[in-house]
Amino acid sequence: MIRKITIAAAALLMTASYAGASSDAAWNALFAKVNGTCIGQSGMDTPEATAPIVFDDASGKVAVLLRGSMGKGKSKVKNVNLICLYDKKTGKAQIQEYRWLGR
Numbered sequence: 001m002i003r004k005i006t007i008a009a010a011a012l013l014m015t016a017s018y019a020g021a022s023s024d025a026a027w028n029a030l031f032a033k034v035n036g037t038c039i040g041q042s043g044m045d046t047p048e049a050t051a052p053i054v055f056d057d058a059s060g061k062v063a064v065l066l067r068g069s070m071g072k073g074k075s076k077v078k079n080v081n082l083i084c085l086y087d088k089k090t091g092k093a094q095i096q097e098y099r100w101l102g103r
Helices: 002-019 024-042
Strands: 061-070 077-087 093-097
Touching: 024 061, 024 077, 024 093
Parallel strands: none
Antiparallel strands: 061 077, 077 093
């Protein structure tokens, strides 16, 4: 009997927390804004981008990893990896190049 009550309470709590969550439309709008900002600031023509990585509300950041080429003509650099950190409060993004260890 106690086990059934515990399971019912857990199900109720999970449902209650979901009700307060953002809608799919709100998440999609945020992700579109993040991708647009990060790709626009990257300086890449047609980068590949990961799905946004959302950190908890305490940090307020969303990350996107970008991969592509930068520059034009003979100065074009291929296989550039960038990480973009988007601040949900300010709407600003910071971009830095990263390299895998050993490469």
